[in-house]
Amino acid sequence: MAQNINVENAIVVGSGPAGWTASIYLALAGLNPTLVTGTEHFGGALVYGTHVQNFPGFEDGIAGIDLMDKMKQQSKNLGTNILLDDVTNFDLAGDIKSLTLSDSSVLNAKTVILALGAEYRKLGAKGETQYSGKGVSYCATCDGFFFKAKTVAVIGGGDTALHEALYLSEMCEKVYLIHRRDKFRASDAMQKTVLNNKKIELILNAEVVEFKGNGDVLNALSLKHKNTDGLTEIATSGAFIAIGHTPNTALLTGKLVLDSEGYIKLESDTSLTSAKGVFAGGNAADKRYRQAITAAGAGAKAALDAIAHLQK
Numbered sequence: 001m002a003q004n005i006n007v008e009n010a011i012v013v014g015s016g017p018a019g020w021t022a023s024i025y026l027a028l029a030g031l032n033p034t035l036v037t038g039t040e041h042f043g044g045a046l047v048y049g050t051h052v053q054n055f056p057g058f059e060d061g062i063a064g065i066d067l068m069d070k071m072k073q074q075s076k077n078l079g080t081n082i083l084l085d086d087v088t089n090f091d092l093a094g095d096i097k098s099l100t101l102s103d104s105s106v107l108n109a110k111t112v113i114l115a116l117g118a119e120y121r122k123l124g125a126k127g128e129t130q131y132s133g134k135g136v137s138y139c140a141t142c143d144g145f146f147f148k149a150k151t152v153a154v155i156g157g158g159d160t161a162l163h164e165a166l167y168l169s170e171m172c173e174k175v176y177l178i179h180r181r182d183k184f185r186a187s188d189a190m191q192k193t194v195l196n197n198k199k200i201e202l203i204l205n206a207e208v209v210e211f212k213g214n215g216d217v218l219n220a221l222s223l224k225h226k227n228t229d230g231l232t233e234i235a236t237s238g239a240f241i242a243i244g245h246t247p248n249t250a251l252l253t254g255k256l257v258l259d260s261e262g263y264i265k266l267e268s269d270t271s272l273t274s275a276k277g278v279f280a281g282g283n284a285a286d287k288r289y290r291q292a293i294t295a296a297g298a299g300a301k302a303a304l305d306a307i308a309h310l311q312k
C-alpha cells in the first residue's frame with residue numbers, strides 16, 4: 001500500500017539575509033514555509049562580529065548578529081517553521097523535491113529555495129581569526145568606512161583585490177597591495193589604474209605570515225619575502241583579504257547547473273535554477289555584489305518566483 005508522505009509548499013535552506021527574506025515573503029503569502037538554518041553558520045556570514053553600516057533602516061548601523069536575529073524573529077512571528085539542522089542531500093529532480101537532514105530524516109516539498117551563501121577564502125595565517133572583525137576584513141565595501149584616513153593593506157592579486165585597493169584608496173591615507181607572486185591576475189586596465197594611483201604601494205612576492213596586534217586590534221603584518229626568505233613588518237590598521245570565495249554548493253554538483261566556480265546558474269533576471277521548482281538567491285548564486293541587501297533582495301525574488309510556480 002502506498003504510504004502518505006507529507007509534502008510542504010516550500011523549504012528554504014540557509015539562514016542568512018537571503019534565506020530569512022525568502023521565508024518572510026513565503027509566510028506572508030500563507031505558504032507555511034520551513035527554513036533549515038544550517039548549523040555551522042547559523043545566521044549566515046553576518047554573525048561574525050561585524051557592525052553593519054550599509055543596511056537601510058538602522059540610522060546608527062547595527063551589529064550583524066542583531067540584524068540576523070531581527071530577521072529570524074520577524075520570520076518566526078509570521079509562522080515560519082525553523083529547523084536548526086543541515087541538509088546533507090538534495091534530490092531536486094522530480095515534481096516533489098526531497099531534502100535529507102543530518103539525522104537521515106527527509107523533508108518533501110513542491111518548491112525549494114537555496115540560500116546557501118559562499119565562504120570567504122581565508123589565508124590561514126597566524127592571528128587571522130583572532131583579529132577578524134578587529135582589523136582583519138574580507139569586504140572593503142562593508143568595512144572600509146572604519147578605516148577612513150588610516151593605513152590599510154589588501155592581500156590578493158585578482159580583479160577583486162585590485163578593485164578593493166582602488167576603493168579603499170578613496171578614503172584611506174595609504175593602501176599596501178600585497179601579492180605572493182610577481183604578476184597580478186587582474187585585467188591590464190585594472191592594473192594600469194592601480195599603478196597610476198599614488199596612494200597604493202605594491203608589495204610583490206610576499207606572503208602575510210602573521211596578523212599582529214595588541215590583543216584588541218590589529219596594528220601590523222609580518223611578511224615573508226619569497227626572493228630573500230627574509231621577514232619584514234609593516235604597520236597597518238586594517239587588512240582586507242581578497243583571495244576569493246567558495247560557494248556552498250558542493251552538495252549540488254550534478255544536480256543543478258553550476259558555473260565553473262561552483263556558483264548556481266540562474267535564468268537571467270530571475271531566481272530560476274536549472275531544476276523546475278528550485279530557486280536560488282544570495283551569495284551562492286551571486287559573485288558580483290555580495291552584499292547583505294542584495295542577498296535579501298535576491299531572497300525576495302526567489303520567494304516571488306516560488307509563489308508564482310505554486311500558483312501555476
Ligand SMILES: Cc1cc2nc3c(=O)[nH]c(=O)nc-3n(C[C@H](O)[C@H](O)[C@H](O)COP(=O)(O)OP(=O)(O)OC[C@H]3O[C@@H](n4cnc5c(N)ncnc54)[C@H](O)[C@@H]3O)c2cc1C
Nearest residue numbers: 014015016018038044045087117142282283290291292295
Ligand atoms: C565578516 C563579514 C562582514 C560582512 N559585513 C557586511 C556588511 O557590513 N554589509 C554587507 O552588506 N555585507 C557584509 N558582509 C557580506 C554579507 O554577510 C553577505 O553578503 C550575506 O550574508 C550573504 O547572504 P546569503 O544569505 O547569501 O548567505 P549567508 O549569509 O552566507 O548564509 C548562508 C546560509 O546557508 C546555510 N547553509 C549552507 N549550507 C547549508 C546546508 N547544507 N544546510 C543548511 N544550511 C546551509 C548557512 O548555515 C548560512 O546560514 C560581510 C561578510 C562577512 C564574512
